[in-house]
Structure formats: C-alpha cells, structure tokens
Amino acid sequence: MTNPTPDFAIWSAAVNAALLGTDRTPLATPPSDGALGTACPVLVRVESDAATNLLRVAAAASAYQRCGRTPGRSQEAPPSPCPRDDRPTCTPTAAALLRRILHGEHESLLQTWLTLAARHEVRIPADTLPAVLDLANKSPKLRHLVRATGGARARWLAALNEDWAFAIVGDSPGALATIWETGTGMARHEALQWLRQLDPERARTLLEASWAQEDPNNRMFFVAMLAFGLSLADEPFLERALDDRRKEVRQQAAGLLVRLPSSALAARMLDRARELITLGTSTILQRPRIEVTPPDEADAAMIRDGVNPKPPAGSGVGEKAWVLAQVIGGVPPSTWSAAWSIEPAKLIRAADGHEWREALVAGWLSATERFHDAAWAQALWDNEVVARIEPKWGAPPLEHVFTRAAPPDVVDTALRRELDARQDALRGAHRVAVALLRWPNEWSDALSRAVAKRLKQHAGGDHVPFTSEFGMRALLDRCAHAVPASAADAFLDGWPEQSDVWSTWASAIDTLTSVLRFRFDLHLAFNEEPPA
Amino acid sequence: MTWTAETVLALAPDPASAKAGRDLAVRRKWTTLGVSRSPDGAPVLWGACQGSGKDPYLTRADTSEPAFKCSCPSRKFPCKHSLGLFLLFVQSPAEFTTSAPPDWVAEWLESRSERAAKRAEREARAAEADGEGTPADPAQAEKAAKQAAARAAERERRVAAGIAELDLWLRDLIRQGLSTAATRPASSWETMAARLVDAQAPGAARLVRQMATIPASGDGWPERLLDRMARLHLLLEGYSRIDSLPPDLAADVRTGLGWTTAQETLLELEGVRDHWAIVGRRVTDDDRLRVQRTWLWGKEARRGALLLHFAPPGAVRSETKPVDPTFVPGTAFDGTLVFFPSATPLRAIVKERATAVDWPVGIGYAGVSEAVAATATADARTPWLEGHPVFLRDATPTTLTPARVRDAAGRTMPLSTRFRDRWRLLAVSGGSPVPLFGEWDGEALMPLTVWGETGAVSLA
Numbered sequence: 001m002t003n004p005t006p007d008f009a010i011w012s013a014a015v016n017a018a019l020l021g022t023d024r025t026p027l028a029t030p031p032s033d034g035a036l037g038t039a040c041p042v043l044v045r046v047e048s049d050a051a052t053n054l055l056r057v058a059a060a061a062s063a064y065q066r067c068g069r070t071p072g073r074s075q076e077a078p079p080s081p082c083p084r085d086d087r088p089t090c091t092p093t094a095a096a097l098l099r100r101i102l103h104g105e106h107e108s109l110l111q112t113w114l115t116l117a118a119r120h121e122v123r124i125p126a127d128t129l130p131a132v133l134d135l136a137n138k139s140p141k142l143r144h145l146v147r148a149t150g151g152a153r154a155r156w157l158a159a160l161n162e163d164w165a166f167a168i169v170g171d172s173p174g175a176l177a178t179i180w181e182t183g184t185g186m187a188r189h190e191a192l193q194w195l196r197q198l199d200p201e202r203a204r205t206l207l208e209a210s211w212a213q214e215d216p217n218n219r220m221f222f223v224a225m226l227a228f229g230l231s232l233a234d235e236p237f238l239e240r241a242l243d244d245r246r247k248e249v250r251q252q253a254a255g256l257l258v259r260l261p262s263s264a265l266a267a268r269m270l271d272r273a274r275e276l277i278t279l280g281t282s283t284i285l286q287r288p289r290i291e292v293t294p295p296d297e298a299d300a301a302m303i304r305d306g307v308n309p310k311p312p313a314g315s316g317v318g319e320k321a322w323v324l325a326q327v328i329g330g331v332p333p334s335t336w337s338a339a340w341s342i343e344p345a346k347l348i349r350a351a352d353g354h355e356w357r358e359a360l361v362a363g364w365l366s367a368t369e370r371f372h373d374a375a376w377a378q379a380l381w382d383n384e385v386v387a388r389i390e391p392k393w394g395a396p397p398l399e400h401v402f403t404r405a406a407p408p409d410v411v412d413t414a415l416r417r418e419l420d421a422r423q424d425a426l427r428g429a430h431r432v433a434v435a436l437l438r439w440p441n442e443w444s445d446a447l448s449r450a451v452a453k454r455l456k457q458h459a460g461g462d463h464v465p466f467t468s469e470f471g472m473r474a475l476l477d478r479c480a481h482a483v484p485a486s487a488a489d490a491f492l493d494g495w496p497e498q499s500d501v502w503s504t505w506a507s508a509i510d511t512l513t514s515v516l517r518f519r520f521d522l523h524l525a526f527n528e529e530p531p532a
Numbered sequence: 533m534t535w536t537a538e539t540v541l542a543l544a545p546d547p548a549s550a551k552a553g554r555d556l557a558v559r560r561k562w563t564t565l566g567v568s569r570s571p572d573g574a575p576v577l578w579g580a581c582q583g584s585g586k587d588p589y590l591t592r593a594d595t596s597e598p599a600f601k602c603s604c605p606s607r608k609f610p611c612k613h614s615l616g617l618f619l620l621f622v623q624s625p626a627e628f629t630t631s632a633p634p635d636w637v638a639e640w641l642e643s644r645s646e647r648a649a650k651r652a653e654r655e656a657r658a659a660e661a662d663g664e665g666t667p668a669d670p671a672q673a674e675k676a677a678k679q680a681a682a683r684a685a686e687r688e689r690r691v692a693a694g695i696a697e698l699d700l701w702l703r704d705l706i707r708q709g710l711s712t713a714a715t716r717p718a719s720s721w722e723t724m725a726a727r728l729v730d731a732q733a734p735g736a737a738r739l740v741r742q743m744a745t746i747p748a749s750g751d752g753w754p755e756r757l758l759d760r761m762a763r764l765h766l767l768l769e770g771y772s773r774i775d776s777l778p779p780d781l782a783a784d785v786r787t788g789l790g791w792t793t794a795q796e797t798l799l800e801l802e803g804v805r806d807h808w809a810i811v812g813r814r815v816t817d818d819d820r821l822r823v824q825r826t827w828l829w830g831k832e833a834r835r836g837a838l839l840l841h842f843a844p845p846g847a848v849r850s851e852t853k854p855v856d857p858t859f860v861p862g863t864a865f866d867g868t869l870v871f872f873p874s875a876t877p878l879r880a881i882v883k884e885r886a887t888a889v890d891w892p893v894g895i896g897y898a899g900v901s902e903a904v905a906a907t908a909t910a911d912a913r914t915p916w917l918e919g920h921p922v923f924l925r926d927a928t929p930t931t932l933t934p935a936r937v938r939d940a941a942g943r944t945m946p947l948s949t950r951f952r953d954r955w956r957l958l959a960v961s962g963g964s965p966v967p968l969f970g971e972w973d974g975e976a977l978m979p980l981t982v983w984g985e986t987g988a989v990s991l992a
Contacts, residue, residue, distance in 0.1 A: 018758050021709025051703035056769070058762035063915045066974050067908040071900045071943040078938060079931045082962035089986055096538075105551055126962065127989040130955035153962055160931050160958065493560060497582075514555045 006032035010040065011061040014054055022050040029057060036064045082156035090122040094525035097518070098124070102131045106518050108481065110135060114145035116526040126153055133157065133164045143167070147194070166190040173199045180206050189218075193225050200229030208237050220248040223256070230256055235263050242304055254306025258330045259370060265305050269330035272302065276324055277360075279340045279347075288342055292356045294320040295327065306330075315392040321359035325393060328363025333376040344379035352386045361387055362395035369401045377405035381414065384431065399431055403439040411435070412444045419450040426454045428470045437471070437478055448487035451479060452494075460496025465504035476508050480515035485523060488516050535595060540618050542857040543598070545608045549615060556581065556616025559627050563588055567621065567628040570596055570641070577628065578637045579617045591617045592640050601640050687732050691771075691789060694731025698724065698740070699768050702761055710754050714747040735790030739764050766915055781914070783873035788916045793872050795881055803870040803883045807831040807892050810861050811923055811969040812980035813990060826859045827921050827969065827980070828869070828880075831892035835906075836921025837869055837880040861981045862988025864889050876914040878921075896923035896967060900943035907972055919971035919978075926965035929957050937968060937977065948976040953991040960984035 009030045017027040027050065029040045043056045090098075094113070101110050110132070117124060124132060133154065136142040143166045146154060150167055158167035165187035168179065176198070179191035196203035207214075207222055214222065223241055226234055234256070241253035242265075257265035272295075280289045297319060298309035307330075311322040337344050351360045361380075365387070368376040380387040381402040388398055396404075403411050418432050419425045425432040436443075436451070443451070455476075458464065466472055483491055492513050496502060544550035559565075562579045570576050574596035580588040589604040591613040600614035610618075621628055633641065701724055705713060721744035728737035739760065746757045770777060770785040777785065787793075812827040826839040841856045867885040871877035897903040907920040922945075927937040935947040935954050947954070960966060960982045970979040979991050 015755055015758055018706055018761075019710045019754050021707055021712070023707045024709065049703065051706035052765075054706055055702065055762055055765035058758050059766040059915070062759045062762050063766075063911065066915075067912045069904060069908065069974070071904045071945060074930070074936070074938050074942050074944045076930060076932055078928060078942075079963040081964045092986075095986065103547060105547075125986055126959045126984050127956050127986075129959040153959065156962055157955070157959055161955070492558075495560075497560075510555055513558070 006030065007034035007036040007061075007064065010036055010057065011065060014058040014061055017054055018058065022054055026050045027054045027057060036061060083152045085123055085151040085153060087121050087123050087151060089125065090117060090120075091525055091527070094122075094522070095125045095128070097522055097525055098128055098132075102128055102135075106515055107135075108477075109515070109518060109522065111142060111145065112481075112519060112522055114142065114149055116522060118145055118148045120526050122149075122526075123151055124149055124154070129154055129157055133161075133167055136166065137163050140166075143190075162186070173202055177202065177206060181210075189221060189225075192222060193228075196225050196228050200226075200231065201233060203229075204234055204237060216246055216249075219244065219246060220252055223249055223252040226256055230259060232260055232262055235260060239264065242306075250304070251306055254304075258306065261332055261371075266330070268301070268305055269327060270335065272327050273331045273335075276327060279336075279342070288340075288346060288350045290347070290350050290354060290356075290360065292324070292354075292360075294356075295323050296320075298323045302327075312392070312394075317392055321356060324356065325359040325362035325366070325395070328360060329366030329370070329395070331363075331367060332371045333364050333367045333373050334371070337375075344376045345383060348379055348383045348386050357386065358389045358393055361389050362393035365389075365395040365398065365401050368405050369396045372405045374406050374410070377402050378410065378414075381406070397434070397438075399435040399438050403435050408441050409444075411439060411441075412447050415439075416444070416447040416450045419447070419454055423454075423457070426451070426458065426472075426475065433471060433475055436482075437474055439482075441482070442484055443482045443487075445484060445487045448479075448483045449490045451483075452487070452490035455479075456494065456496055459502060459505045459509070460499040465501040466508055467504050473508055476512045477515075480512045480519070483516065485520055488520060491516055535598075535618070535622050537619060537622055539857075540615065540622055543610055543618075544615055545610070549608050549610075549612050552612035553615025553619055556612055557619035557623060558616075559620070559624070561616065562620070565617075565620070565628045566631050566633070566637075567625070568631065568633050568637075570594060572596055575621065575625075576633060576637065576641065577617055577621050578633065579613075579620075581613050581616070583613075589613050590636055592637050593618050593621075594641070594644070595621075599644065690731045691733045694728050694733045695736065695768050695771060695789070697731075698728060698733075698736060698764075702765060702768075705761070710747075710757055713757065714753075716747075718744055733790045735788050736764070736767070737790070739767075739788075763916055778875070780873055780875040784875055784914050784916065787872070787874065798870045798872065798881055799883055801870050803868040804830065804833055804880075805866075805868045805884075806833050807864055807866050807889050808837070808869065809864040809892050809895055810859050811836070811921070812971075813859060813861050814971070814980055824856060824859075826856075827971075829892075829895050829921070829923055829969075830869075831864075831895055834895070836878065836923065837871065838878050838921070839880060839882065861990055862891070862983070864891050874914060876910045876917060878910075878917070894925070896925040896969075898925060899939040899941055900924070900937075900945050901939075901941070903945070903972070907974070911974065919973055921969070922972040922977060923967070923969045925967055927968040928963065928965045929954075929961045929968075931958065931963070937979075940965065945972070945977045946975070948973075948978040951978055951991075953979070956989065957982055957991060960989050 010032060013030055014027060017025050027044075029037075029044070031037065032040075039060055040057060043060055044053045048056070089095075094117070098110075098113055101107060101113060114124075114132075129150065132146060132150070136146040146167055150158075154164075154167045158164035162185065165183075165185065168187055168190070173195055176191045176195040180188050180195065183191060192203055192207065195206070204226060207226075211219070223238070226238070238253045238257050242250055242257070244250050244253070254265065257263045258269060260266055276293055276295055278291045278293075280291050281287070298307045302323070303309055307323060307326045309319070309323065311317040311319060333344065336342070336347060340347070348361075348364070351357045354360065364376065364380065367373070368380060380398060384398065389395065391397070402414075406414075415432055415435055422430070422432070424430055426436075427433065458469065458472075459466070479491060495505075495509055497506075499505075541550045541553065544553060562581055564578070564580045566578050567575050574594065577593040577595065579591050581591055582588045583604060587603075589602055591600075591602040591604075591611075593600050593610075593614055595618070598618070600610040600618075602611045602613045604611055604613055606612065632638075721740055725737040725740040725744075728734070728740060743757060743760050743764075746753050746760065749756065767785060767788045770781070771789060774782050774785055783793075808828040808830055810826060811829045812825075814825045816823050816825070822843045824839075824841040824843075826841070828837040828839065829835070830837065839859065865885050866887050866889045868883040869880040870883050871880045897906065903922045903924060907922065910917055910920060924937065924939065926940060927945075928939070929947075930936045930938055930944070934949075935951065936944040937947065938944045957968075957979055961984075967983040968979055969981045970977040972978075982989050982991060
C-alpha cells in the first residue's frame with residue numbers, strides 16, 4: 001500500500017537505527033524535500049538525547065504513513081456472482097431451529113430439517129451453509145439432501161472448497177459427465193454416483209471408457225456405485241470385472257451380478273445349488289426332506305463367481321458348510337419354494353434338526369435379504385427356533401433380514417403384536433427390541449403406543465433400573481426419531497415418576513422428550529401441523 | 533418489556549443452561565406453579581421443581597427486572613430452574629395459578645423491596661452530597677471539595693512520576709536496540725506495566741502489555757514495535773505539555789494514559805439525537821475484564837459510535853455471550869448518545885433510547901476510498917486510535933487468497949488474518965456486493981457484521 005518515496009526512507013532509517021540501538025547507530029535522517037523531510041529538522045533537537053529524537057521522528061513518520069495511505073486496487077477479476085435462486089427462504093423460526101441444531105443441540109435432527117426443507121422447496125439460510133456443508137461432508141447420508149436443498153448458493157460455495165465437492169454436482173447429466181471427465185478426486189466420485197442415479201446407462205458407459213486409466217484403489221468404489229440402478233445392461237462390464245487384478249473389485253462385481261437373476265453368474269450359481277440340494281420325502285413321517293450333497297472344496301470357477309473358499313479362522317465352521325451357505329445365499333429363495341411347490345415355512349421346518357441346518361439357514365437369510373423376498377422374510381421370522389443361527393456363519397441377523405425384506409406394514413404389525421403379547425419384548429436382546437433398533441422406518445401410531453406402554457412398565461413396575469437395561473438408551477434414542485407426531489403424547493406424559501427406579505430413568509426420558517418436542521417444533525416451523 | 537422465548541433464553545449464562553432451561557419448561561417438571569402481580573404490574577412467578585434431591589427446588593422470578601432466586605445449589609445465574617420457570621410462563625401462562633404469593637415468595641419480594649428502598653435512600657443522600665440539593669453545611673461541602681482536589685493533584689503527581697520512569701525505560705530500549713527486546717524476558721514488560729498501574733496510569737500499562745507480545749509476532753515485528761513505542765512516546769510528550777493542547781486533544785491524551793470520565797458528568801451534556809443503527813458487536817476478554825464493543829452508526833451524524841460494556845469474566849461464562857444482550861446488530865433505535873470528549877469523538881454512552889426504528893437505509897461509506905480517507909482524517913486528529921468503524925455499503929468479498937473485500941471501483945481492503953469466518957462471509961455474499969461492517973486497524977479489516985437477504989449476520 002505504501003510507495004517507497006524519499007519520505008518512506010525516513011521511516012526505514014528510524015527502524016534500522018532503533019533495531020541496532022542509538023548507542024551504536026545514531027539516527028541519520030535521509031534528506032527529503034517531502035512534507036516529512038521538511039519536518040525532521042524541527043523534530044530533531046540538540047537539547048534532546050538521540051533516543052528521544054528517534055522516537056519523535058518515528059512518531060511523525062508512523063502517523064504520516066498511516067494517514068497518507070491509499071487503498072490498493074485489485075488486479076484480480078471480481079468473483080463471478082452466484083446465480084439467483086427463486087425458491088423462498090425458510091421461515092425465521094425454521095432458520096432459528098437450524099441454528100440451534102448447528103450449535104450442537106439435537107444434531108441428529110439435521111436430517112429431518114433438510115428433509116422438510118426439501119419437501120417444502122425452501123432455501124437453507126445462506127449463513128448456515130458452511131456449517132451444513134461441513135456436517136454433510138462428515139456424514140454422507142446427508143449429502144443427497146444437501147444437494148437437493150442447497151441450491152445455487154451451495155454449488156457456488158462448493159466450487160471454492162474441495163471438501164464440499166459433493167455439493168457441486170448439479171442436476172444436469174451433461175454437467176456431471178464433464179466433472180467426471182475433467183474433475184479430480186472426490187468431485188469425480190460424487191459426480192459418477194449422482195449420474196448413476198439420473199442416467200445409469202450413461203454412468204456405466206463413462207466408467208467403462210476410462211476404466212483402464214482409473215487408479216486401482218478407486219475401482220472398487222466405482223464398481224460399488226453400480227449397485228444403484230443395477231440392470232442386465234451392466235452385465236458384460238461386471239463379468240469382465242470378475243477377472244480384475246484386485247480381489248476387492250472381483251468381489252464387488254460378483255456381489256452385483258448375483259443380484260441379477262438373469263445373469264450368467266446367477267445361472268451358474270443356480271446350477272451349483274441344484275447339485276447340492278434336492279427335496280425328497282422322509283420315509284417314516286411322510287414329511288419333506290432336504291437332501292444335501294456336500295460340495296467339494298470351492299473350485300476356481302466358484303471363486304471367480306465370488307465364493308469365499310475358507311471360513312474365518314477359528315470360527316469352527318466347516319469348509320463344506322461354509323461353501324454350501326454361500327451357494328444357497330446366491331440363489332433367490334423363491335426358487336426352492338416354486339420348484340418344489342412347497343411353502344417357505346414348510347421348507348424351513350424341514351431344516352429343523354438337519355445335519356446342515358445352519359448352512360441352509362445362513363444361505364436363506366443371505367438370499368432373503370439380497371432378493372428382498374417378503375414371503376421368506378415372514379416365514380423365517382415366524383420360525384425363529386430354526387432360523388436363528390450364530391453370527392459366525394456370516395449371515396445377516398434375523399431381525400435385519402425381516403425388517404429389510406418384509407413390507408413396512410407387515411413389520412409394523414408383527415412387532416406391535418409381539419409387543420402386546422410379550423412382557424419382555426423390550427428386554428435386553430429380545431428380537432423385538434433388536435428389530436426396532438434396526439428398522440429405519442417411522443413407526444405407526446399403534447406400534448409407538450405399544451412401545452410406550454412397555455417402556456412405562458419397565459420404568460415403573462419391575463424394580464429393574466435403567467442402567468441395567470442393555471441397549472435401552474439406544475432404544476429410547478430410536479423412539480425419539482421414529483415416533484410420529486400423533487403418538488407423541490404417549491411419550492411426553494404419563495411416566496411412572498413415583499417408581500423406585502425412576503431416578504435412573506429420569507435423565508434418559510428427559511432427553512427423549514426433549515428430542516420429540518424439538519422434532520415437532522420443526523414440523524410447525526415448516527407450517528406442518530403435527531396431528532393433535 | 534414483553535418477554536419472548538428468545539429474550540428469556542438470551543439471559544442464560546451459557547448454551548448448556550439455555551438447553552437445560554428449555555428442557556425444564558414442561559408442566560410435568562413442576563409440582564406447583566403460581567403467578568401474582570408485582571406493584572408495577574409485572575408478573576411474579578414461582579414454582580417447585582423436583583430435582584435429583586429429596587426436596588423440590590423452590591424457584592422465584594420477578595419478571596420486572598428480571599430477578600431470580602432459586603434454592604438449588606447451582607452457581608450459574610440465572611439457574612436452569614429459573615430459566616425453565618420463566619420460559620414455561622412465556623409459552624403457557626395458563627399453567628400458572630393466579631394467587632397470593634406463598635410465604636417463601638412473599639419473604640423474597642419483601643427483602644427485595646427493602647433493599648431497593650435502602651438503595652434509593654443511599655442514592656438520594658449521595659445526590660445531596662454532590663451538591664444537587666442545598667448543601668447541608670457549606671463548610672463541610674468546601675472541605676469535601678478540597679479533599680477531592682487534593683486527591684486529583686496527588687494522582688497527577690503519581691502519573692507524572694510513572695510516566696517519567698516509562699520515558700526513561702522507552703529510551704533505554706531504543707538506546708540498546710530493539711534487537712535486545714526480543715531476548716528480554718516477558719517479566720520485564722510486565723514489571724513496567726505493573727509500576728504504571730501503581731502510578732495510576734492503567735492506559736499506559738495496557739499499551740506496554742500489548743507491546744510485550746510483538747517481538748514474538750513474526751515478520752515485521754521491529755516495525756510494529758517501533759510504531760507502538762512511537763505512539764506511546766507521543767502520548768508522553770503530549771502529557772508533558774498538556775496545558776497547551778486544545779481541550780479535546782488533551783482529553784485524548786488523558787484517556788490514553790488511563791483517566792476515565794465519569795458517566796454522570798457526561799449524561800448532563802446535551803448529546804447527539806439521531807437514528808442509531810447497531811452495526812456490530814464484539815466481545816473480547818481484555819485485561820481481566822470481559823468487554824463488549826457495540827458499534828453504532830448515526831443516520832444523520834453519518835459516522836460510527838462505540839459503546840463499551842464491561843463485566844468480570846466470571847460473571848459471563850460463554851465466550852460469545854454478550855455482556856448486554858439488548859444491543860442486537862441489525863436493529864436501530866431513535867435515541868441520544870453523549871460522546872466522550874475527544875478530537876475524534878467515537879466512544880459514547882446512551883443517554884436516551886426512545887423507540888426502535890426502521891433500519892436507516894443508505895448509511896455507510898460508498899467505497900473503500902471514502903472509508904480510508906475518513907479513517908486517515910481521524911488518525912491525523914487522534915494518533916492513538918486502535919480500531920476505526922468502517923461500514924461499506926457495497927463490499928464484495930473476494931474468493932482468492934489473501935482474503936479481501938473490493939468495492940465497485942475495484943479498490944480493496946485486506947481482511948484480518950485473525951478473521952475466522954470467511955466461509956460464512958462468502959456464503960452470505962455469494963460473490964455479490966453486500967453491506968459489511970468491520971473494525972479497520974489501518975492495515976486490515978476485521979469484519980463483524982454482514983447483511984444478507986435475511987438481515988444482519990454476526991461474524992466471529
């Protein structure tokens with residue numbers, strides 16, 4: 001900002017002299033006919049010592065410079081302004097609630113806030129965008145919501161900050177393709193993922209085109225992105241990926257192909273499975289009987305199709321059973337019930353007491369989850385005695401399979417009935433409690449009330465303190481997010497506060513009610529009346 | 533004053549208390565809830581709240597001031613029960629039963645009104661002693677005046693002695709060279725500062741303490757240190773011939789050294805009536821005090837004004853919590869300010885705050901050149917100013933590094949390297965010109981407030 005004029009040299013001389021000390025280097029003011037130079041002889045007086053004179057000159061020079069400063073002129077082009085966003089801003093109340101969330105109060109409700117904002121097509125207040133983008137960067141499940149609600153301002157900001165690359169991508173497949181082709185790092189990942197949702201065919205074509213040049217470390221992530229919008233059109237590419245040099249890529253590709261029932265890989269799996277199990281009839285009881293021909297060890301073709309040949313060391317699972325479970329897991333479970341004209345429940349019961357029960361069940365659980373087979377999900381859930389196996393088999397737990405594969409209303413009804421019937425349904429590791437934790441959907445009014453009723457019994461009736469209830473805090477947290485407004489009253493009031501064990505429950509229930517109330521304030525702030 | 537949930541929560545000493553207060557604002561937390569009217573019509577509230585202990589906590593609130601009392605052991609004030617009670621009343625007044633206050637509330641109200649009466653009496657007596665009324669005894673008044681004059685003279689003598697010592701100390705530093713300053717222990721600065729405090733020149737002490745950190749502040753420190761020393765020297769020279777200075781400049785010198793002006797004296801002056809826009813607020817911890825700097829901008833006065841509010845740091849825990857929450861950036865009031873005497877009047881106190889008014893449109897500087905010219909004029913009049921109010925009507929924050937703002941003519945101001953909120957500033961501006969207020973130290977701008985489409989946004 002300052003020009004090196006003769007007057008400026010006076011200041012430099014003063015600094016140098018002061019640095020070394022006037023005992024060694026007295027100040028010699030350089031001659032200058034500027035205003036400051038003319039003033040120096042007046043400031044420097046013979047009767048004063050050298051230090052005082054230096055301070056005087058420095059004081060004048062410093063003030064002179066400060067007052068004579070002219071502002072700099074920018075050589076940069078001005079920033080390109082952000083395009084207009086014609087959506088309305090959210091209500092001031094909604095903005096205030098968002099700021100509270102961003103200050104750490106009920107951070108888990110940011111997702112709810114963004115979902116409501118997306119539904120009402122309103123803008124996120126601009127000043128909160130950096131904090132929202134930071135949180136979405138840390139928590140990928142928020143990203144699509146931020147993309148949907150952030151608008152032009154979020155994209156404009158994201159273009160300036162690599163951490164926020166996920167928000168750059170717009171809605172135009174053309175723009176996404178350009179980012180994929182010319183962008184770097186995370187921006188390409190985000191672009192491909194989003195493009196796959198908008199135009200699956202184009203996304204795969206782009207990936208195929210650049211496949212040979214892609215960093216082997218990234219290939220696994222790119223293949224995994226094909227899970228969304230998966231179709232038979234992806235088969236040739238995935239089939240080639242089965243021969244990739246990286247094991248992770250091969251496994252991802254096999255995991256996708258097996259989900260395509262008409263793929264060659266699925267057909268190969270079905271052939272293998274048919275060789276391994278057949279259905280006969282028990283001679284004594286005239287009941288269906290599953291005949292198992294245990295496989296030899298997994299051959300190269302099986303391994304190529306994604307079969308993992310060795311059970312985890314020390315698991316105690318036999319190699320043959322391990323391979324059997326995986327082959328069955330790769331075949332839609334409806335195959336068996338259809339081919340043999342037998343209800344899933346009967347087939348499951350036929351595995352009861354079977355020498356290969358665990359391998360069969362592990363396969364069915366995996367397959368039911370993989371192919372979202374509602375009938376099998378229900379049948380497995382209804383035959384828990386048979387369908388429960390140890391985690392070492394590597395199959396998804398029964399609760400997970402049921403809540404993912406059965407239709408929501410079926411899950412809701414089943415859980416409510418069991419809650420009504422079973423006093424201990426929310427106890428410890430009971431399957432209802434586990435299922436409630438794993439099920440991501442909102443609960444029905446009736447289910448919520450059934451949960452509240454049981455919770456209140458625990459808090460009031462049986463002298464078991466909260467602290468000894470394994471998983472109770474997680475369950476209450478789930479309640480706070482899953483209960484609909486219509487059932488809120490069941491959780492806000494009527495707690496057995498006179499109970500002997502209440503003091504151990506009080507703070508957890510406070511947290512629950514505080515989150516619930518905050519959630520309903522959110523709905524009100526977006527002008528959504530929560531039903532009374 | 534009409535209380536809302538927001539204004540009640542603004543009373544909370546920290547965010548945790550605000551949250552706890554919100555959670556207690558529920559009917560079922562309270563076994564009794566009552567309300568009556570104080571003599572001036574403001575609601576007086578009480579309630580019993582079951583905590584973790586055996587006995588419920590008894591909470592009382594007088595909404596007129598507001599004042600609180602609670603039997604809980606919390607040392608926070610107001611405590612979460614007080615906040616919860618007040619909040620519950622604001623949200624659902626129907627939950628409170630109107631009745632005569634029970635004994636435990638009545639006793640509190642009584643003790644408060646007794647204290648208030650005593651205070652009023654004391655103030656009346658003090659006002660009398662100040663010569664407001666007829667002096668009771670002329671001889672005694674004369675004696676008091678003599679004593680005051682003697683005290684003032686004693687202070688002048690001590691300040692003069694302290695300053696002579698400081699002058700010698702500064703010159704020693706220059707004689708031996710600033711390069712030796714870098715190797716001095718921190719205690720050598722602190723010792724000098726402490727002696728200045730003893731000499732009743734706290735302003736000079738503060739300047740010495742600020743200098744102590746400069747040798748370790750990186751590139752260019754000798755320039756910065758000499759600049760500070762030269763300015764301090766100017767203050768000392770000014771004091772040595774203070775009688776020959778114009779009164780306003782003399783006042784600047786005395787303020788710089790640490791004399792204060794009694795606010796009562798200022799309030800007797802006429803002041804400047806205007807529509808004052810609250811353009812910025814900054815809370816800092818400075819020398820064992822929490823200081824809230826509130827910047828105002830006058831619509832007709834066309835310049836900035838600075839209000840200072842102080843609190844001991846213990847009283848206000850949260851770092852961002854304002855000392856006086858009623859000055860909200862982005863609002864404006866019709867009122868009268870009295871400026872402290874200075875060649876560049878900047879610091880002021882509020883004499884009267886009549887009514888809230890609409891935001892005055894079009895205030896601030898049109899561009900960077902105008903802002904720099906105005907601050908240069910101020911610097912020329914008063915070379916000891918540390919931060920200038922700069923309000924730019926149309927500032928565009930730039931996206932490249934180092935961070936700057938630019939005006940329509942392409943003139944720029946660099947932003948302070950201590951500014952932490954650049955992303956929010958950019959988010960609000962979106963690359964377009966926005967109104968921006970900040971403190972300008974001659975080198976860099978510290979943005980405090982930016983205006984976006986939903987109003988003022990405070991920056992950190």
